[in-house]
Amino acid sequence: MLSSIWAIFLKDLKSEIRTRYALNALLMFVVVTISMILFATAGEVMSGELLSGLLWVVIFFSAMSGLSRTFVSEEDRGTVIFLQLATRPSVVYFGKLLFNLVLIFGINFFVVIAYLLTMENFKVKSFDVFLSALILGGLGLASASTIIAAIIAKANTKGTLYPVLSFPVLLPLLITTINMTQLSIEGAKLAETFGHLRILFSYFVVVVIASYLLFDYIWKE
Amino acid sequence: MIWKFLLGVYIAIITILAFVIPIGFIPGLGERARIIFLHVPSAWLSVIAFFVAMIYAVRYLRSKNIYEDVKSAASAEIGFLFCFVTTVTGSIWAKFNWGSFWNWDPRETSIFVLLLIYGAYFVLRSAIEVEERKATLSAVYSIIAFVTVPFFIFIMPRIMPGLHPGSKGDPEGAGPVVTFKMDPNMRILFFASLLGFTLVYLWIFKLRSRMEILKIKIQNKIYQEV
Numbered sequence: 001m002l003s004s005i006w007a008i009f010l011k012d013l014k015s016e017i018r019t020r021y022a023l024n025a026l027l028m029f030v031v032v033t034i035s036m037i038l039f040a041t042a043g044e045v046m047s048g049e050l051l052s053g054l055l056w057v058v059i060f061f062s063a064m065s066g067l068s069r070t071f072v073s074e075e076d077r078g079t080v081i082f083l084q085l086a087t088r089p090s091v092v093y094f095g096k097l098l099f100n101l102v103l104i105f106g107i108n109f110f111v112v113i114a115y116l117l118t119m120e121n122f123k124v125k126s127f128d129v130f131l132s133a134l135i136l137g138g139l140g141l142a143s144a145s146t147i148i149a150a151i152i153a154k155a156n157t158k159g160t161l162y163p164v165l166s167f168p169v170l171l172p173l174l175i176t177t178i179n180m181t182q183l184s185i186e187g188a189k190l191a192e193t194f195g196h197l198r199i200l201f202s203y204f205v206v207v208v209i210a211s212y213l214l215f216d217y218i219w220k221e
Numbered sequence: 222m223i224w225k226f227l228l229g230v231y232i233a234i235i236t237i238l239a240f241v242i243p244i245g246f247i248p249g250l251g252e253r254a255r256i257i258f259l260h261v262p263s264a265w266l267s268v269i270a271f272f273v274a275m276i277y278a279v280r281y282l283r284s285k286n287i288y289e290d291v292k293s294a295a296s297a298e299i300g301f302l303f304c305f306v307t308t309v310t311g312s313i314w315a316k317f318n319w320g321s322f323w324n325w326d327p328r329e330t331s332i333f334v335l336l337l338i339y340g341a342y343f344v345l346r347s348a349i350e351v352e353e354r355k356a357t358l359s360a361v362y363s364i365i366a367f368v369t370v371p372f373f374i375f376i377m378p379r380i381m382p383g384l385h386p387g388s389k390g391d392p393e394g395a396g397p398v399v400t401f402k403m404d405p406n407m408r409i410l411f412f413a414s415l416l417g418f419t420l421v422y423l424w425i426f427k428l429r430s431r432m433e434i435l436k437i438k439i440q441n442k443i444y445q446e447v
Contacts, residue, residue: 144365144369147361147365148362151345151358151361151362154354155345155348155349156349164341165344165345165362167337167341168334168338168340168341168366169338171334171337172372172373172376199372199376203372206368206369207365207369210364210365211365214361214364214365217357217360217361218358218361221354221358
């Protein structure tokens with residue numbers, strides 16, 4: 001089971017490295033969004049709270065532009081039936097989840113570096129809070145957007161529906177991570193954000209378990 | 222027929238009583254607490270309706286019977302309606318109690334997100350043409366959406382401070398249910414109103430699902446006893 005998950009992940013990684021479609025699109029998207037923010041707020045002094053909200057706006061929309069790719073490309077290339085023959089649905093799900101996790105951590109890494117370089121007022125005081133918000137937020141973001149991507153790949157309008165369907169499901173996660181990022185800028189201790197950590201972690205676990213149980217039905221549709 | 226007539230009379234009596242019954246003194250709310258007879262039952266009913274929609278979604282995935290999907294969608298529609306009523310009444314109440322129609326209290330955020338979730342659910346349903354595929358995908362979405370609902374209804378309002386009665390920092394205790402000490406007759410009327418709302422929900426649900434099932438039967442030319 002683990003080796004087949006790894007095989008699916010490697011397959012996706014290889015085909016991604018060959019074309020670099022999702023990766024390039026995502027990186028350009030991040031650059032475009034951040035420069036958009038910079039142009040729109042030229043000359044303004046923005047507070048740290050506002051910037052930490054905007055950080056998650058950038059992360060959310062870049063995730064929305066790239067994460068549906070794993071399933072949509074299978075539908076487009078017509079390789080779904082082959083995958084259905086080759087392995088069990090849950091294996092496909094976890095392989096894709098792993099790939100999306102790697103992708104989202106890549107995006108987060110890039111976004112944060114670009115953000116720290118361009119936004120002067122974005123000074124993180126407690127890095128442990130910030131880092132745990134990024135990691136747990138990335139886990140939750142990848143888990144929910146993977147299952148929504150699987151749904152969207154079967155619908156007629158693939159592109160436009162994705163953020164519409166993902167946003168309400170992701171909102172408890174986004175509110176919590178935005179709140180944590182603000183706390184990290186104010187310099188809160190990690191112990192103070194224990195409630196937030198528990199929300200993020202339980203969100204990830206709940207969504208992954210529900211997706212694992214439901215993925216069979218989507219995949220065989 | 223007679224039962225529906227009686228239900229109309231029952232709801233009318235509750236509506237009149239909601240305005241005239243003495244409710245005792247409640248600190249910080251006063252007469253404005255009367256919204257509890259309308260606002261809270263519709264909020265409960267919307268969550269219950271979404272829960273029923275999820276149950277029917279699970280049943281659809283198990284049986285692949287299209288009628289279960291019709292019932293799931295019907296319940297979600299009614300839940301959306303109740304959710305809308307809750308949002309509007311709550312917003313009007315907020316204007317008089319807190320001074321503005323909307324101020325992103327955790328409870329207001331959560332009701333807004335419920336509207337968003339089921340708005341997206343109906344968009345998804347309209348985007349898929351094949352009947353079985355529509356049913357399966359929307360069933361999965363409604364289950365995924367419902368497992369994140371507790372984060373809004375039960376967890377976030379307790380962790381984040383807010384103005385809504387029953388939020389964190391409320392001296393009467395935090396919780397999904399407003400727990401301030403109710404006057405006995407207020408308590409009775411509240412539960413009577415909840416019962417009335419539940420009956421209205423059941424009635425609309427039965428009507429709506431029967432109508433949609435009949436539509437399917439007419440389309441597929443199944444002329445039998447329903």
